Amino acid sequence: MDLEAVRTFIAAAETGRFQDAATDLAVTQQAVSKRIAVLEKELAVRLFIRTARGAQLTIDGQAFLPHARALIQAEAKAMASVRPGRRALRVDVIAKRSGMSAQLRGFHEARPDVELDVVALPEGEVAFAAVRSGEIDATFRYVLPAHGLLPGLESERVFDDRLDLLVGPRHPLAAARSVRLAQLVGYRIWIPGIAPGVEWSDYYEAMASEFGLSIDGIGPFFGSDHLMDVVGDSSDVASLVAEKPRLAWPSGHDLRRIPVVDPTPVYPHSLVWGQDNAHPALSMLRGYFAAMGRPIGAAGSWTPAGA
DSSP states (O other), rough: OOHHHHHHHHHHHHHHHHHHHHHHHTHHHHHHHHHHHHHHHHHOOEEEEEEEEEEEEEEHHHHHHHHHHHHHHHHHHHHHHHHHTTTEEEESSOOSSHHHHHHHHHHHHHHSSSOOEEOSSSSHHHHHHHHHTTTSEEEEOOOTTTTOOOTEEEEEEEEEEEEEEETTTTTTTTTTTTTTGGGGTTSSEETOOOOOTHHHHHHHHHHHHTTTOOOESSSSSOHHHHHHHHHHSSSSEEEEEEESOOOOOOOOGGEEEEEEEEEEEEEEEEEEETTTTOOOOHHHHHHHHHOOOOOOOOEEEOOOOOO
């Protein structure tokens, strides 16, 4: 159905004259008559009776009028739902319990006026494709140096998430105040969830290769509580956990969170967005991270080459 014809019908019904409707719509009276005729043909009913005093709605016209108004209201709502600045900013994070999710929560607390729609897509490639298609506005991801970005996308490294060593009380390193990456050689480091094609797998593979570490994701993973149970009960299994969000464990676990130094591994999160995305909240989000003043690529930190 031609919504311009519907809009013209409403104008004619409200003014009672085709000429007045033409004036309101900035078209000719002939255009108004033609639009009404097309609409009447599509509906197979007569909507107006022309009289010397103007145009009077028929019974069918009276019945159609409230539905015509609903159509125009629905059009306005549909357009508003996708208009930048009138809809929520759709942002993807690796996981709802992740460092970038915590940072995004900080943005929300600083700018509660900005409506957010936060999603967690399964893989980086899926997220990049969603940004490119406009399904989401932005994603926080580790941009793999070898893969690059799809055409039409831009990225900016916005947050380096420090990794700490997590061990139980019976682990040989449990009493250490800090550990060097070289000291982790020979110990099993369990990173559940790593699998071929997953972006953090490339990160940990690069770390293992460069420092000679034993990193694996063998076995099922049932969440952070499961990770803490396994590490807390083991004398030979450690893990690496991000600085944010903080893990909270029962006192009986007696887990030790130990800083890793010389160098300090950091997971580099980049914000990826479409070059033609005009959503005003996107620039606010970028400005928020720029104003944090947190160093990116600080001296003494480690990321895979080219990150």
